[in-house]
Amino acid sequence: MPLIELENVEKVYQMDGLEVPALRGVTLTIDPGEFVAIMGPSGSGKSTCMNILGCLDRPTAGTYRLEGVDVTTLHDTALARLRNRRFGFVFQSYNLLPRTPAVENVELPMVYAGVTDRRPRALAALDAVGLRARARHLPTQLSGGEQQRVTFARAIVMSPAIVLADEPTGNLDSTAAGEIMSLMERLSHQGMTIVLVTHDAEIAAHARRLVQFRDGRIVRDEPLRRRPERVGGPAG
Ligand code: ADP
Numbered sequence: 001m002p003l004i005e006l007e008n009v010e011k012v013y014q015m016d017g018l019e020v021p022a023l024r025g026v027t028l029t030i031d032p033g034e035f036v037a038i039m040g041p042s043g044s045g046k047s048t049c050m051n052i053l054g055c056l057d058r059p060t061a062g063t064y065r066l067e068g069v070d071v072t073t074l075h076d077t078a079l080a081r082l083r084n085r086r087f088g089f090v091f092q093s094y095n096l097l098p099r100t101p102a103v104e105n106v107e108l109p110m111v112y113a114g115v116t117d118r119r120p121r122a123l124a125a126l127d128a129v130g131l132r133a134r135a136r137h138l139p140t141q142l143s144g145g146e147q148q149r150v151t152f153a154r155a156i157v158m159s160p161a162i163v164l165a166d167e168p169t170g171n172l173d174s175t176a177a178g179e180i181m182s183l184m185e186r187l188s189h190q191g192m193t194i195v196l197v198t199h200d201a202e203i204a205a206h207a208r209r210l211v212q213f214r215d216g217r218i219v220r221d222e223p224l225r226r227r228p229e230r231v232g233g234p235a236g
Contacts, residue, residue: 001068004053009062009218010103011048022048024216025062030195032161035188036045037224038197040213041208041209046197049168049213051181053195054087054164055079067161079083088155090161092170094147096139102126103135106153113158125153129183145176160172163194166193169203 011023030036037182038046051057052064055071064071073084078219079203096105106122115121118151126132129149138146148168165184169177185206198204212220 002029003032005065007063009059012060033206035194037086037207038211044213045216055083086161088160090151090155090165090168092167093149098139101136102150106157109158125157154206165196174215194218
């Protein structure tokens with residue numbers, strides 16, 4: 001069964017009495033374990049699509065089935081529960097609580113879900129992103145790349161079905177961005193489903209499938225070949 005099925009999804013925003021079409025009939029199927037990059041010019045509907053995928057917003061028309069369930073019929077509480085249990089979110093800005101140690105930031109989704117054995121699970125998630133030794137550090141005591149790795153730990157700590165990452169490397173230098181992409185590849189190898197929005201073709205090249213948006217529609221959807229190993233020779 002596909003993990004995600006969007007069928008003819010439309011989204012129209014109302015602004016000052018005007019209708020702003022953001023998605024104009026998007027059909028997209030994502031299977032478990034896929035690593036999908038979404039690209040497209042600014043205003044083409046990428047964020048709107050991610051918000052709908054993550055159940056942060058509802059389509060104006062069309063259907064969205066998640067693991068076979070039509071989520072457009074769910075009430076807000078059921079939707080919130082689904083968001084908490086089945087999705088991990090990573091944004092360009094890290095959205096960490098600044099006066100709260102890394103490990104407690106990672107525990108937050110488990111607090112909302114009422115999970116009791118939080119500390120060992122949070123430490124295991126920090127271990128998975130290579131930051132076990134920084135568990136007691138405050139976000140301000142971590143580099144940008146490390147903070148983003150903490151948000152990945154927070155995103156995966158509930159063992160979600162899918163991680164949605166919107167420009168996760170947007171604020172990072174190329175070294176830190178490279179570390180984040182290695183981390184995403186590792187999660188993907190472990191079977192995590194990942195959808196990544198980026199404007200950077202080099203970043204997108206780490207994914208296994210590229211979906212291109214334009215004017216609220218998908219204009220390209222194709223598999224990406226695994227990048228050849230660079231054996232000697234100049235990079236690029
Ligand atoms: P992208 O992420 O590709 O830059 P968006 O999904 O943010 O594109 O936006 C798609 C279109 O929808 C744009 O024309 C944008 O101005 C419009 N839009 C996005 N969010 C809103 C909103 N909350 N209210 C009104 N219009 C919006």
